[in-house]
Amino acid sequence: MAGIISYVQPGSIAEDLGWRPGDEVISINGHRLSDILDYRFYSTDEFLTVEVHRGGQTAEFEVEKGFDTPLGVEFEDILFDGVRTCGANCVFCFVEQLPKGLRKPLYLKDDDYRLSFLHGNFVTLANVTDEDLQRIITQRLSPLYISVHATDPALREKMLGRSAPDILGQIDTLTKGRVALHTQIVLCRGINDADHLDRAIEDLASRYPTVQSIVIVPAGVSAHRRDKIPIGSIDPEYSRAILRKLRAWQKRFVAECGTRLVWAADEFYLNAGRPVPRSEAYEGYPQLENGVGLVRQFQDSARRVARILPRNLPRPVRVSVTTGVLSSSILTRWVESLACENLLISVFPITNRLFGDTVTVAGLIPGGDIIDQLRGLDLGEALFVPWVSVRDGMFLDNVTLDEVERELGARVIVVHPRPYQLIRAILRDVL
Secondary structure: OOEEEEEEOOOOHHHHOOOOOOOEEEEEOOEEOOEHHHHHHHOOOOEEEEEEEEOOEEEEEEEEOOOOOOOOEEEOOOEOOOOOEOOOOOOOOOHHHOOOOOOHHHHOOEOOHHHHHHHOOEEOOOOOOHHHHHHHHHOOOOOEEEEOOOOOHHHHHHHHOOOOOOHHHHHHHHHHOOOOEEEEEEEOEOOOOHHHHHHHHHHHHOOOOOEEEEEEEEOOOOOOOOOOOOOEOOOHHHHHHHHHHHHHHHHHHHHHHOOOOEEEOHHHHHHHOOOOOOHHHHOOOOOHHHOOOHHHHHHHHHHHHHHOOOOEEEEEEEEEEEEEHHHHHHHHHHHHHOOOEEEEEEEEEEOOOOOOOOOOOHHHOOHHHHHHHHOOOOOOOOEEEEHHHEEOOEEOOOOEHHHHHHHHOOOEEEEOOOHHHHHHHHHHHOO
């Protein structure tokens, strides 16, 4: 294990020591480095002995510096020993439901607590050892984002498809180390709902404030799911039942803990036909990236549009916007409410034929489906696509933005799917 240097900052300690890109930092003060976290933790001391490998030879460097003064290097990868995969076969695993031919990183099932701390990835802790837990506490890797799903050990192992340590025991250990946790329950109708859900909420809530948030998200089911254990659909009636439970829990936890503590993903509100809570009810949006509060932020962003959108544009402007089926009605209602002469925005919900029409979120829109469903249409001066569906200029099915532009004969612009950002992009990039 070693960190391979990719960049040496000019004028830094590392440059003074003669370190170069390609050198491998092996250890600091006798501690072998497995990742960027080890490097950051052990390099804060004032006196360092750093072991560096280059071209078959290893040298030791004695360093005296100010406390917390950086050495001035960056590394090729943040995980020197490689990413930890989960080794599980979850009944709801979306990776297992992917068709062939998508971006290669999508097939990687990571379950690495280091990525949870660094990037907010959700992990099960199923592959975490007692030594790992102690490291988390010692290096204060807080907060972490934990996939719980169920607190009944037997049910949790059934859902994960593997043996796993007692999650509540792990949480109790982290509690002693004052490590904060944000947790999620991927709700699989007929498996971990009803009494199992009640138990999980009770168990996690009893560990507040270590458990700082609990979020219920519906399991995604694609047309390519092969697991034989059935997962019931999240229909409007079921969604309304979950939201009734949620209101009761939140009322209780506000009284007992001073926080709502548990939230439901936006999909439950949209499926139930219920309005999402006001922004204050999300208490700072602790799990926004998990789809909790995005609709509220959309609606709040819509109110800001009046600050920048004139009543009349100097010339006619017509553009198009793609989105997932789930959020299309919200986007359409907002577009229809705009009071601006000479501006026409057409909304095109994309039916997900790659994953199946049960997958309705904007982040999983394939480029191929955009092409197939919009080919031959007059899209105006530009087609806006949500940034959550694109990475490095490519959709998840390896279709590039350039291919979409060429096939549709339209200019394609990636934008954050909030009203304020969309209008800003129209005024800046189209008008």
